[in-house]
Amino acid sequence: MAGPMEWLDPRVERYVLVEDGELMRDEVVRHWAAGIWPITRLCIGLWFLASSFVFTSWFFWVAMLLPLGVVAQALWRLADQYRDRFVVTNQKVYRVYGTISQVRASMPLTRILDITVDRPFIGRILGYGHFVFESAAQDQGLREIKWVPEIDERERLIQRVIHEAGLGTGPTTVNSTKDDGT
Structure with missing residues (x-):
């Protein structure tokens, strides 16, 4: 399996x-340096995602979905870079x-x-x-x-x-x- x-x-x-x-x-x-920007976006997105839980109104969803999209895109770029082989x-x-x-x-x-x-x-x-x-x-x-x-x-x-x-x-x-x- x-x-x-x-x-x-x-x-x-x-x-x-x-x-x-x-x-x-x-x-x-x-090279590992190719992942610097995606890792930076991942960390910033995770920080903003964690910070979104302080909101209690409808703004919570905006504050949560935007960083979630940034995190998803950064993870996608990291996977894409890892799978690129010469x-x-x-x-x-x-x-x-x-x-x-x-x-x-x-x-x-x-x-x-x-x-x-x-x-x-x-x-x-x-x-x-x-x-x-x-x-x-x-x-x-x-x-x-x-x-x-x-x-x-x-x-x-x-x-x-x-x-x-x-x-x-x-x-x-x-x-x-x-x-x-x-």
């Missing part, structure tokens, strides 16, 4: 094609996200032309960054991956997997330019 929190696990391993030799190399959960295998990268409806986007390693790493100032302090994948396709479902913890290590892993798959000329294939003197 599944536990009450079982629905939070997106079970990303079921999308790995083990029978075709695919191996999961990394599963990335969003996975690296030896054949592809993919993302699984969504709370009620689940969305999957994948890109074979052969389609990755460039990876841009964006590390905002606060991300450098807290240890997260964002990936931007460029591929031959104009529109793709896997372009930006935000709130990636330890992004430099994750970028090195992707470079190593691309190299091991024989798709690049070396570990500097991603985000490198070749100077041929012309």
Whole structure:
């Protein structure tokens, strides 16, 4: 029997094609900093919800329902962020996200032309960054991956997997330019 929190696990391993030799190399959960604003809204909403019990008139319902909506929205955002997973295998990268409806986007390693790493100032302090994948396709479902913890290590892993798959000329294939003197 599944536990009450079982629905939070997106079970990303079921999308790995083990029978075709695919191996999961990394599963990335969003950095804890992505939850700062939802947790702040949750705490403020709970405080206002608890404060609403001092009212005795019709205003009690307004004072209670508004913070209840804020609490519900904050819990929804936290669940949504927890279920957002980015996975690296030896054949592809993919993302699984969504709370009620689940969305999957994948890109074979052969389609990755460039990876841009964006590390905002606060991300450098807290240890997260964002990936931007460029591929031959104009529109793709896997372009930006935000709130990636330890992004430099994750970028090195992707470079190593691309190299091991024989798709690049070396570990500097991603985000490198070749100077041929012309």
